[in-house]
Structures are given as structure tokens and as C-alpha cells.
Amino acid sequence: MPREYTYGPFQSRRLGLSLGVDILPRSKLCTFNCVYCEIGPTGKNQLVSPNFRIKLPPSPLFRKELKSILKFVPHLNSITFGYNGEPTLNENILDFLKIALEVRDDLNWTHEKPKLTLFTNSSTLIFDEIRERVKQFELVLAKLDVATNNYFKQSNRPHPETPKIESIIDSITKLKKEMPMDHKLAIQCLFYNSYREEYISNNNPENVKNLAYAIKRIKPDLVQIYSTARIPAEYFVFAIDDERKREIIKIFKEIIQNDKIKIEYY
Numbered sequence: 001m002p003r004e005y006t007y008g009p010f011q012s013r014r015l016g017l018s019l020g021v022d023i024l025p026r027s028k029l030c031t032f033n034c035v036y037c038e039i040g041p042t043g044k045n046q047l048v049s050p051n052f053r054i055k056l057p058p059s060p061l062f063r064k065e066l067k068s069i070l071k072f073v074p075h076l077n078s079i080t081f082g083y084n085g086e087p088t089l090n091e092n093i094l095d096f097l098k099i100a101l102e103v104r105d106d107l108n109w110t111h112e113k114p115k116l117t118l119f120t121n122s123s124t125l126i127f128d129e130i131r132e133r134v135k136q137f138e139l140v141l142a143k144l145d146v147a148t149n150n151y152f153k154q155s156n157r158p159h160p161e162t163p164k165i166e167s168i169i170d171s172i173t174k175l176k177k178e179m180p181m182d183h184k185l186a187i188q189c190l191f192y193n194s195y196r197e198e199y200i201s202n203n204n205p206e207n208v209k210n211l212a213y214a215i216k217r218i219k220p221d222l223v224q225i226y227s228t229a230r231i232p233a234e235y236f237v238f239a240i241d242d243e244r245k246r247e248i249i250k251i252f253k254e255i256i257q258n259d260k261i262k263i264e265y266y
């Protein structure tokens with residue numbers, strides 16, 4: 001059977017064995033054009049405003065496809081929405097979630113059931129109706145790797161209609177407060193270095209410190225620090241090493257001072 005919606009499962013650094021679900025059109029659709037994006041640069045026609053919505057309801061094939069794959073992986077850890085851009089741009093995201101939940105709950109699992117997980121770049125969380133949808137996922141991985149607008153523009157290169165990073169930080173904070181107690185919020189911080197002398201990457205002391213203060217405010221369940229692992233969109237981007245990740249964790253812990261927030265690196 002040809003596959004329309006799913007990728008993998010793959011062993012993910014952050015999620016364990018994860019089946020990817022893509023609910024966007026075949027080509028990338030995103031509100032950002034991150035310099036480190038591992039699915040390539042966001043083309044002109046692929047870069048959209050956070051106000052943009054696409055209606056792409058699931059076809060009957062989605063349920064069939066999920067069922068036929070999931071029965072082979074009773075030890076799966078996560079059914080993960082994301083991969084080809086920003087999934088909250090699809091108005092029908094909850095139709096997909098409903099089907100995925102039904103299929104998952106109908107099957108027998110060797111350990112815990114796989115979590116219904118969502119990757120979001122956080123740009124659409126300013127909208128109440130989007131937070132209402134997002135909070136229904138059991139694990140939300142929200143991107144935040146800068147804390148000031150100059151680095152936001154440099155690193156994530158957002159669509160011009162994207163709100164300022166302070167508003168995005170406020171909306172992630174709101175999301176956490178609105179999420180059910182048994183659903184978890186993880187903040188994903190991707191740090192990278194730059195070979196271009198005039199280009200300051202987000203791996204600089206000022207950004208690390210400001211980001212820690214933003215996370216302190218958000219109070220997520222988990223912070224995931226990681227770096228590029230595949231070819232980035234821009235040639236000048238390269239990964240930080242594990243030693244630097246441990247240093248960042250130390251700085252985060254000193255500023256955040258909250259044992260309830262787990263901080264991990266990958």
C-alpha cells in the first residue's frame with residue numbers, strides 16, 4: 001500500500017521509536033526559514049504567515065495506513081505530528097488526532113501506549129484556537145531557541161507577519177497553564193555555531209542567558225537541548241559539541257532554579 005501520511009518509524013534522539021505523521025502538503029509549508037532547518041530552506045511560496053491556514057482533512061487512507069503500520073510496532077514510543085513544516089497550519093489537525101487516538105487505543109501495546117506528540121515552532125500559539133488544539137496532544141514539543149528579536153530574525157527568519165518573540169514566549173507560557181495536568185510541554189532549544197565571522201549564532205552567552213529567563217517564566221515540564229545532526233539549510237551552520245551542551249545546561253539550571261523542570265541534552 002503506498003504511504004500518504006506516515007514516515008518511519010525511526011529511532012529518534014528525543015522520542016524513542018517514533019512514527020512520523022505529516023499532515024501538510026507534499027512540499028514544505030512553514031512560518032519560519034531557520035538557518036539550521038534539516039529539510040532544506042523554506043522557498044518563497046512555502047513561507048507563510050502564522051495567520052495562514054490550509055484545509056486538508058484526512059482521507060480514509062489515513063486510518064488504514066496507521067492501522068497497517070502500527071500493528072507491526074507494538075513497542076512504539078510516539079506517534080509524532082510534524083516533519084514537513086508547521087503542522088498547526090492545517091485547520092484539520094484535530095481530525096487527524098482523533099483518528100490516531102482511536103487507532104492507538106484499539107491496539108495492544110507491549111509497554112505503555114505510544115504518546116500522541118506534536119512538534120510546533122510555536123509561531124501560531126498566539127491564537128486561542130490553536131492553543132486549544134495543541135493542548136490536546138499528550139506531549140507538545142515547542143520550539144524556542146532565541147529570546148530576543150534580533151536573534152529571532154537571524155536564526156529563524158520568520159515570515160514578516162510573525163509576532164515578536166516576546167509575544168511567542170507569552171503564548172507558550174499561556175499554553176502551559178492551559179494544558180491538562182497529564183499532558184507534557186517540552187521546550188526544544190536547538191543551538192548551533194556559525195563559520196561566518198559576521199554572523200552571530202544563537203550559541204552566544206547573551207542569548208543562552210535570556211533564553212534561560214524565558215524558560216523560567218514558561219515553566220515547561222522538560223527542556224531539550226540539542227544541535228544539528230543532518231545537513232542544515234545554510235552552509236555556514238555547524239553543530240555545537242556535547243561539552244557546550246553541558247555548559248548550557250549548567251547555565252540554565254543556575255538561572256531557572258526549578259527542580260520540577262527537567263533539562264536534557266541530545
Ligand code: SF4
Nearest residue numbers: 030032034037085121
Ligand atoms: S520551524 Fe522547523 S520546519 Fe520550519 S524552517 Fe524551522 S526547522 Fe524547518
